[in-house]
Amino acid sequence: MSKVAWIGLGVMGYPLAGHLKTHGHDVTVFNRTREKAERWVDAFGGRLAATPAEAAGDADFVFACVGNDDDLRSVTLGPDGVFQTLQSGAVFVDHTTASATIARELHGAARERGAGSLDAPVSGGQSGAESGTLTVMIGGDEDDFTKAKPVIDAYARAANLIGPSGSGQLTKMVNQICIAGLIEALAEALHFAKAANLDVEKVIDTISKGAAQSWQMDNRWRTMIEGKFDFGFAVDWVRKDFAICFDEARRNGASLPVTALVDQFYADVQEMGGNRWDTSSLIARLGRK
Template identity: 70%
Template sequence: MSKVAFIGLGVMGYPMAGHISKRGHDVTVFNRTAAKAAKWVAEFGGQHAPTPAEAAKGADFVFSCVGNDNDLREVTTAPDGAYGALKPGAIFIDNTTDSADVARELHAAAKAHGAHFLDAPVSGGQAGAENGTLTVMVGGDADAFASAEPVIASFARAVKHIGPAGAGQLTKMVNQLCIAGVVQGLAEGIHFAQKAGLDVPAVIDTISKGAAQSWQMENRSKTMDAGQFDFGFAVDWMRKDLAICLDEARKNGAHLPLAALVDQFYSEVQAMGGKRWDTSSLIARLNRK
């Protein structure tokens, strides 16, 4: 078993760190709100530290799951950041969804410290984190991935090395682009069925057995039909992710007209008061008209 640090105990990080602890690893956690770190220790054992550097001291593996690029830099390369305490050969695994640029930047910075960095964003949402069934897409050096994979698998059902630094984040962008299009299509389909006076559950039960089937249909169609959105992956987070996608597309020349359109639709949902609604709330802007 390894000595592990976990930085960031939000709705994803809290259960992810818990799964690592349950596998028998010695886990030290850091969270900006110390009370939440103390709560985690009371639930899972281990210990909590006052700074990322203190958490990372002596760790074989350091995980992070924070908000954005700036948050990640703050817990890595800033004063009291984890990078100042990384031991030679330590592996830093970032599960945040952030830019490919910051992944490459921190990969190089880790090398300068004699350590390793893996960008390893996840898909599966809060339920996946709580159930230990996340999908993890990883960028970075193959040898570092081979060492870290068994620990990452503590909270995942699928872990895949995609390529060099930044490849994990780029793959997560593909994931979010696909989800955005599927959710908008599902929203329009259910909205159409409602306006046509159809039995929506019967429609979904039928078409989910065919080519229209998707995770979103299986897990979100009932709540979309009922107008329930107070759960799941927040619109604010999806807009952050789509902004990353659109920025990367401007750099690599990809054309993302649907993503840009759905991002605009999400801005309308935010204006409706839905900043923290689940991303399936795209149907709410259709049903208000």
């Protein structure tokens, strides 16, 4: 078993760090809100650190799951950050959905210390984190991936090395672009079915056996038509992810017209007060008069 530091105990980080502890790893945690870290230690055991640097001091692996590029720089490169104490031979694994630019920056900083760094954003949401069934898309070096994968497997049903540093974050962008159009299409389809006075349950039971089937359809159709959005991946978060996609697209020349349109639809949901609603709440704007 390994010595592990975990930085960031949010919706995703809290259960993921818990999986590592229940799998027998020696886990030290840090969270900006100390009360949450204390609650995690009460629930799982392990130790609480006062700073990211303290948590990382003797760790074989340091995991982070924070909000955005700025948060990530603060907990890694800041004066009390992980990279002040990251050991030679250790591996930093970042589960934050962030830019490919920060991923490459941290990879270089880790290499200067004789350590490794993997950008490893995840898909599967809160439910996947809690059940330990996430998909992890990883960028970095093969030797670091080989070391870290047995630890990541504690909460992943799939963890794949895509390519060099930054490739994990770029793959997460692909994932978010795919989901954008899919959720809007499902929202429009359900809205249409209701307007046509169809038995929606029978419709879904039928078309979910064919080419229209998706995870979103299987897991969200019922809550979408019932107007229940108090779970899952928040609208504020997906718009943050889309901003990362658009920034990268401006650099690589990709055209994202559907994603840009769906982003504006999510802006409408925010105006309705749905900032923290699940992304399936796109259907809510279709019912407005």
